[in-house]
Amino acid sequence: MPSQRLFIFWRFAGIRLFLFLMHKLTFAFCLFVSLAHSAETRTAKNREVFFSPAGGCTEAVVNALEKAKASVLVQAYSFTSAPIAKALVDAKRRGVNVQVVLDKTQKTDKYSSADFLRNSGVPTFIDSQHAVAHNKVMVIDGQTVITGSFNFTKAAEAKNAENLLVIQDVEMAKKYAANWSEHLKHSTAYQGHADKGQ
Numbered sequence: 738m739p740s741q742r743l744f745i746f747w748r749f750a751g752i753r754l755f756l757f758l759m760h761k762l763t764f765a766f767c768l769f770v771s772l773a774h775s776a777e778t779r780t781a782k783n784r785e786v787f788f789s790p791a792g793g794c795t796e797a798v799v800n801a802l803e804k805a806k807a808s809v810l811v812q813a814y815s816f817t818s819a820p821i822a823k824a825l826v827d828a829k830r831r832g833v834n835v836q837v838v839l840d841k842t843q844k845t846d847k848y849s850s851a852d853f854l855r856n857s858g859v860p861t862f863i864d865s866q867h868a869v870a871h872n873k874v875m876v877i878d879g880q881t882v883i884t885g886s887f888n889f890t891k892a893a894e895a896k897n898a899e900n901l902l903v904i905q906d907v908e909m910a911k912k913y914a915a916n917w918s919e920h921l922k923h924s925t926a927y928q929g930h931a932d933k934g935q
């Protein structure tokens with residue numbers, strides 16, 4: 738009977754349409770889950786944290802400096818880490834614009850990392866305008882920010898309890914770079930350990 742056949746036809750068409758839609762919905766759901774997961778993975782890679790002692794802080798700083806292509810702005814309180822000083826000088830030698838602002842305590846009568854940096858041609862400045870210039874910051878290529886309690890020192894790596902964040906964030910890098918520039922304005926060029934008394 739034509740009407741019964743028509744009924745069966747529409748019933749099958751309905752089932753097929755239902756299955757088709759379910760298939761598409763499943764696909765869309767899987768795609769959404771997959772994209773959400775990859776976004777989460779990207780975010781995770783954009784922020785890394787390290788802890789000392791012996792938690793890879795120095796290595797993380799050196800690795801980031803080895804990737805630097807255009808600029809490295811440094812603010813440091815104490816600076817005695819030979820591997821980090823060497824990585825800064827290496828960056829400078831391959832044409833990266835490296836500049837360092839240090840706390841006044843880094844003007845010592847001994848040959849220090851500040852002397853090594855200055856003598857290696859890295860513009861090095863002393864910020865004497867604060868009780869303590871306590872920032873420990875690097876801004877690399879206007880997009881990577883390295884900061885935390887971790888001083889760029891041997892003791893911070895080997896003996897202290899410290900943390901270090903490596904953050905990929907252009908907006909945050911701009912803020913840190915602006916703050917770095919504010920401190921540079923009232924800092925003076927480091928003249929070597931002979932200017933201890935100044």
Ligand SMILES: [Zn+2]
Pocket residue numbers: 864866867870919920921923
């Ligand atoms: Zn300052």
